[in-house]
Amino acid sequence: MTPLEPPTAPKAVQVADLSVDLGGRLVLRGVDLQIRQGEVLAVLGTNGSGKSTLIRTMVGLLPAARGQVKLFGTPVPKFRQWDRVGYVPQRITAAGGVPATVAEVVSSGLLSKRRLFRPLRAEQRAAIDHALEVVDMADQRKDAVAELSGGQQQRVLIARALVSDPDLLILDEPTAGVDQASQAVFSEAIRERVARGTTVVMVSHDLGPMDALIDRSVVLRRGRIVYDGPPHASQTHAHVHPHVADEPGWLS
Numbered sequence: 001m002t003p004l005e006p007p008t009a010p011k012a013v014q015v016a017d018l019s020v021d022l023g024g025r026l027v028l029r030g031v032d033l034q035i036r037q038g039e040v041l042a043v044l045g046t047n048g049s050g051k052s053t054l055i056r057t058m059v060g061l062l063p064a065a066r067g068q069v070k071l072f073g074t075p076v077p078k079f080r081q082w083d084r085v086g087y088v089p090q091r092i093t094a095a096g097g098v099p100a101t102v103a104e105v106v107s108s109g110l111l112s113k114r115r116l117f118r119p120l121r122a123e124q125r126a127a128i129d130h131a132l133e134v135v136d137m138a139d140q141r142k143d144a145v146a147e148l149s150g151g152q153q154q155r156v157l158i159a160r161a162l163v164s165d166p167d168l169l170i171l172d173e174p175t176a177g178v179d180q181a182s183q184a185v186f187s188e189a190i191r192e193r194v195a196r197g198t199t200v201v202m203v204s205h206d207l208g209p210m211d212a213l214i215d216r217s218v219v220l221r222r223g224r225i226v227y228d229g230p231p232h233a234s235q236t237h238a239h240v241h242p243h244v245a246d247e248p249g250w251l252s
């Protein structure tokens with residue numbers, strides 16, 4: 001338990017016996033996972049093992065076929081405190097076909113904290129400026145997101161997730177396609193938040209500078225958790241030998 005977590009604090013994330021059906025196929029099967037407040041968890045596994053499906057179910061984008069996910073003690077379908085959660089989706093276009101500037105997309109990360117169409121308050125403008133500086137996009141704040149490069153769009157999505165200073169960050173390959181200098185800046189921003197007690201759940205194929213922040217990792221294989229334990233054994237074997245039964249943390 002981290003010193004920041006009171007003994008009675010609900011878990012940040014509780015996944016219980018979760019199965020998810022996509023197109024008639026069980027993509028997750030009986031997943032159990034509890035994530036303490038303040039913990040930094042990596043979700044690893046080969047392509048198609050179910051990592052994004054797990055993350056998308058956590059943030060309420062996909063329904064559970066069986067079992068459930070709770071965020072801060074509340075089942076996801078009833079959870080309303082979305083300003084406590086920052087989510088970076090797997091790389092997609094940030095604009096989604098809608099013409100929007102960099103600053104507008106980042107400000108959408110504050111939507112649950114403000115009424116739509118109300119002018120931003122000074123501290124909200126400052127939070128947007130700060131988030132844009134963290135990802136080194138302050139000079140492009142008025143640019144159309146659709147015209148940015150893929151890596152720049154990803155940086156905008158990262159800024160959007162950070163802008164509300166959430167208690168839980170859920171990141172699906174946040175730095176895929178982001179250059180090394182930006183990865184270092186991003187991991188520093190995450191490190192600062194982790195030091196303040198933010199919980200982080202991160203899917204990654206290559207943790208890069210984020211590696212040192214990870215407390216624990218789980219490895220998915222064909223929709224089941226096959227490893228849950230310290231990060232290093234999992235990273236050595238997650239993609240090479242997906243099941244090494246004689247090492248601690250590997251589940252039968």
Ligand SMILES: Nc1ncnc2c1ncn2[C@@H]1O[C@H](COP(=O)(O)OP(=O)(O)OP(=O)(O)O)[C@@H](O)[C@H]1O
Nearest residue numbers: 022023025027045046047048049050051052053054
């Ligand atoms: N909409 C869908 N309908 C049917 N099957 C789907 C759908 N979306 C994903 N899948 C399947 O679910 C499985 C898990 O996909 P998921 O995206 O969760 O994997 P992943 O571990 O995140 O993979 P990657 O590392 O490639 O991002 C894959 O076999 C995929 O083909």
